[in-house]
Amino acid sequence: MAKDGLKIVTIGGGSSYTPELIEGYILRKEELPIKEIVLVDIEDGKEKLEIVGAMAKRMVEAAGLDWTVTLTLDRKTALKDADFVTTQFRVGLLNARVKDERIPLSHGILGQETNGAGGIFKAFRTIPVILDIIEDMKVQCPDAWLVNFTNPAGMVTEAAIKQGGWEKTVGLCNVPIGHVKTASEKLGLPKEDLFFKFAGINHFHWHKVWDKSGKERTDELIDLIYGPNQNEDDNHLKNIHSALFHYEQIQDLHMLPCGYHRYYYIEDEMLEHSIEEFKNGETRAQVVKETEARLFELYKDPKLDHKPEELSQRGGTHYSDAACEIIASIQNDKHTEMVVSTKNNGTITDLPYDCAVEVSGVVTAHGFEPYNWGEFPNAGARGIIQNMKGMEETVIRAAIEGNYGAALQAFTVNPLIPGGTIAKTVLDEMLYAHKEYLPQFAEKIRDIEENQPETVQYVDELMKTNVKEKV
Template sequence: MRQFSITIAGGGSTFTPGIIMMLLDHQEEFPIRRLCLYDNDRERQAVIGQACGILLKERAPQMEFSYTVDPEEAFTGTDFVMAHIRVGKYAMREKDEKIPLKYGVVGQETCGPGGIAYGMRSIGGILEILDYMEQYSPNAWMLNYSNPAAIVAEATRRLRPGSRIINICDMPLGIMVRMAKILGISEKDLDISYFGLNHFGWWTQVKDKDGNDLMPRLKEYVRENGYDINIETDQHADQSWHETFLKVRDVYAVDPDTLPNTYLKYYLYPDYVVEHTDPHHTRANQVMEGREKEVFSAARDIIEKGSAKGCGFMADDHASYIVDLARALAFNTKEKMLLIVPNEGAIENFDPEAMVEIPCIVGKDGYEKISQGRIPQFQKGMMEQQVSVEKLVVEAWMEGSYQKLWQALTLSRTVPSAAVAKKILDDLIEANREYWPELH
């Protein structure tokens, strides 16, 4: 069986060990010859890189492993680039969340003003990696799940239309794991129909492999419990995620014909979200105090002991999704997967140029979209507003336009007025001087 060369862009991320653990778990179906970590933060990557090097030496000594800050070394001869970069790291995420909250507006990583700020930082980073790939490995695929995926996907559609990039998100898969747990079956046995934008979508159909309709059972559960269910290996088990999964009850009530993505709470209940958020201690602080400390502590422990036996690294949901996607492209498995792709009529009554999240069949030549037909007016209206936000952000980045970024913030459902949007924007500009293009 053919062996593959993988580059993980964002090698110093807390998610990198989980991806490597998942790759190790799937060596028989997806064998790897070479694995390279790439990051522009040398010190941060060195900790993760050293620990993963010890782990791989023990569990996969045949695999060639390296970590580097040199693009030529990282991207030459690679087959797949798995990209999960965070420009500005958690320090900037904290600002993304806390600045809007000063004005009584949702402060969240990918939704509203915080997502817009993060998107303005992410665009340049992803384009830079795509350009390295074009130079050093033009036949490689980028499997991108860097956030905010909707803005990044729109930017790559506009600015690198010929690039071999597939944009994905693990959140729908995480929800489907919960659906399967509710139903008492494996998520691999779910056959779904879904439409929307990234972090902004709805399931219209959930069946099992025999074609039995599972929606009535799921709706009965969600009406009372949302997606809240105990999953032993759940990596989002802290209190804020528990509350998010419970809040799905109220999101579902707005349209009980479909099942919603959890992120819709930020758009449908922004006042509730602000009321239940501590403006001085946000999700970024929870992550820095939780996963960030845990992963780096585990990595340093491995380095100190010189062994990864009994280490705290765990494979995770989004890592399994990325491996499934790579396998589908490598071995033409024709697996059905949710991807973020140009609409081009897949949703009949929606902007053909929008980057939508829909099921696709994935094989060696890329993906084939599965038509989702016409969508209801409620979802169509919400999506038209949100896709306009995303397009305006990308245009603002391309043109250095203050006006268009102000329009994007004003158009977000999370922001109450143009006056508030302007105040938030001016604060975000000050905080992001090191990262955003200059606006005029």
């Protein structure tokens, strides 16, 4: 820790989530001896950074704190002597997410931020940037902790630890928070009286639950949540459709699924809903753009000095508060129980030792100590998660090397992308669409531009119109 107080740097400081981050720090003012908060963004995010940065300053002032809030576009200088670095950036901004969703959906396959083709391309754009950030950190703040909640959080965290060599990395997700809330409500018990054990990878984990008497309540919760009276409102995820799971399948698991398992366990219904949104010009990215526009109009109000309730309508609410709690727990050796993405180290025996997994454990001054899970006794769960991890490792390799063959391999392995011609078609279209943010694939993209005029024309026309489908 810096002698005169903590310096916390946020990459992607112009995000609409930043007010929640500032609120989290303020709520922990007795635990966090903050001196300076630095909000960093890029030139394209300058306007949003200035708006949300001014609001952050108002929030700190209203709380009666003497913290300095600094706004900058100079990432390298900002990182100098940082104690904690949080990452919440989106390469290509929300327009890139629109392409991630609309291009695959125009071919009748899922387009989504962290799953399917969209998730793969978000990783392609993001992984080189996190590795660049780590190279700056090695020089500017070699002892800092990296707290990542940039999606796809699992792959970004794995790249940071395994390829970037930054062992002091913790990845975050807000999804387990909703599952804990649901279990508490269904059992009529405070969450403090329950013990949760999550295991898997980001947006692809399962969990078990016990009460204070030591009795496991997992199967009971499966009946309450996914039985004949299951309710779409139990989803707690505002950013994905609340289709109902097949009860018998969840019973067979003897584990509670992640909300994102809907994309795999009930793929047809989720895809149908996403295609309908696409046809109506209402993909999630388009909805989020409208939500963000309203939020930033609120943030412009010089009298607003607290987090508005409207922020909870964004799908990532609670991410920032979880990040603040991790920082407080490391700083104070609190041993807070949390669910994070971290290096496996044998926690899940079915997955590679050095990969990133998302598991329960405690946050200490020396980092995250996971609870041992062992193996998945259900062969169905074991098989699909090993397939998903193989896909993630292939995505990371393709992102770093700019390896087109590996990219096509990742598309083929992904359960949500049909193999063969459609995989290659969508891959080529998305490479062209995101060419500005994929310098590692420059040679292949030039080849597409020169030799595949139909690909170029299709993407250009699709992004000009509200609907152009092949479904």
